[in-house]
Amino acid sequence: MKRLLGVALGILTAIGGFVDIGDLVTNAVVGSRFGMSLVWVVVVGVVGICLFANMSGRVAAASGRATFEVIRERLGARAGLANLSASFLINLMTVTAEIGGVALALQLASSVHYLLWIPVAALAVWLVVWRIKFSIMENVTGLLGLTLIVFAVALFLLKPDWGNLAGQALAPAVPAEETATTYWYYAIALFGAAMTPYEVFFFSSGAVEEGWSIKDLVQSRINVLVGFPLGGLLSVAIAGCAAVVLLPAGIAVTSLSQVILPVAEGAGKVGLAFVLVGLVAATFGAALETTLSSGYTLAQFFGWSWGKFRRPAQAARFHLAMIICLFVGLAVLATGVDPVLVTEYSVVFSAIALPLTYLPILIVANDPQYMGGHVNGRPVNVLAMAYLVVILVASLAAIPLMIVTGAGS
C-alpha cells in the first residue's frame, strides 16, 4: 500500500513538475499562431525526454554518478568545460525566465507590478533551496502544479470542434498566414521546451539526492513513463486552449495574461483561481529545479561537495554558487527585460545545447564499468541513436532559422 502511494505520488509530481514557464509560453504561442499543427513535436519531445531522463536516472542509480560528473569524465577537461559553459549559461537563462515567470504569475494574482515580486520570488527560491528537504520540495510544488489540469478542463468547457482540432493535429500543415521557416523555428522551440537539458541534470542529481539504488528503478521508470506523457498532454491542452480561443481572435501570445485568457473564458473565475495557483507552483517548482541544476552542474564538474541532503555548511561552494546565480538572475530581470521574451529565447537555446547533454549520457549508459549489468538494451540504443539525429538536426538548424525568421516574428 505504501509502495502504491509512493508510485501514485511520484506520477502526480512528475505530471505537475513537467510543465514550466518554457512549456507554458511556447505551447500558448504555438497554439495561438499555428493551432494544433505542431502537436506532433510535443509527442516527439515527450518520448525523447522519457528516453533520456530514464537513461540518466539509470546511470545515477547504477553508478551513483550524476550527469555532469559523467560529462566531465567522458569529454575530458577541455570539451567538458566548453559544455559546462554552454549548459550553465543556458540554465542561468532558464533560472531568470522561471523567476520572472513566478513574478508575472504573482502579478496576475495580485495586480502588484511584477518587478516588485521579483526579489520576493528569488528570496523564496533561496529559502527553499537553503532549508527545505528535497522530497518535500518536490512533492509540494509537483502536486500544486497539478492544478494546471484546469487547462484541460477549460478546453472541454470551451466545447471546441474536436474533429477540427484532431484534423489539425493529425494532418499538420503550415497555416496560410505563417511561413514554413517560422513553422520550423517554433517546432524547434517546442522541442527545446519539452526536452530542456536541466530536467536531465535535475533528474539524475535528484536520484543521487534521494539515494536511489537499482531497486528503485522500477518506480522511477513508472514515474517517468506515465508522468511525463501525462504532463505532455497538459502541454497539448495549453496549446489547444490557445488554438480554440486566441487563434480565431487573431491574438498572438506575447504575455502570460494571454496564456491564461482561454481558461478564464472556458472555466470562469474558479478556473482562473486554479490556473493562477498552478502557474505560481509550476514556475516556482521549475525555478527551484533550475537553480539547483546550476549548482549541480558546477559542483559536479569541479568535484565540489554538493546536495541538499547535506547541511549547507558541508556543501559551501554549491550553495554559494546558487546564491550568486540567483543574484545574476535578479540583476538581469531588474533591467526590465520581458521575462516572456527571455523564456522564448531560453527554449531555443536549450534546443541548441541538447546534443551536449544527451550524447555523453548515451555513451556512459553503454559503459559496463559504470553500469555493470544495467547497460542499455539494443532497442533503447536504436531509439536513442534515432533521437540523437533529430536532436543534432534541431540543434544545427536553430540558429539559422532564428536569424531567417527574426526569432519567429
Place this chain on the structure above:
Amino acid sequence: MTTARALAPPPPLAGRLLDAQLHLLDRQVMDNDGVPVTTVDDLELSGPALDVELAPGTPAPVLTALLTGPVLGTRIFGGRPPSSRLVRIPWEDVAEVGVVLKLGVGGGNLDATWVERWIRDKIIARIPGGRHDPR
C-alpha cells in the same frame, strides 16, 4: 629511438593496469567518508623534466600525486604553473580506484579543500541555518 630501448624496464606490474587518461583524469575524488573532495584535474609524475635527454638506465617515472586547483586552467589553455602552486593529493592517500577515486584519509584537512573550508567558515556557516541538517 635507441634511447627508449636503453631505459630501465618499468617496475613489475602488481594487480590492475590503469590508463591515466581513462581511469584517473577527470574522475571524482572522495574522502574516506564519501564526501566529494575534488576532481582529478591533472597528475604529477616523478622523473626527468620534459626536454632533458634521458640517460640510459633512468628508472621509469612513477605517479606521485593527483593535482587540482589552478592546474585545470593550464591543462585547458596550456602552460604549467610553478611547482609551488600545485595543489597535491599524494598518491599514497588514494585507497581505491573505481568509477571514483577513494582516499584513505579525511578531506577536512587537505590543501585541496581549503577553498571549500574558507567559503564555509567565512560565508555559508554565518548565514542563519547554515549548519541546519535538512534531513
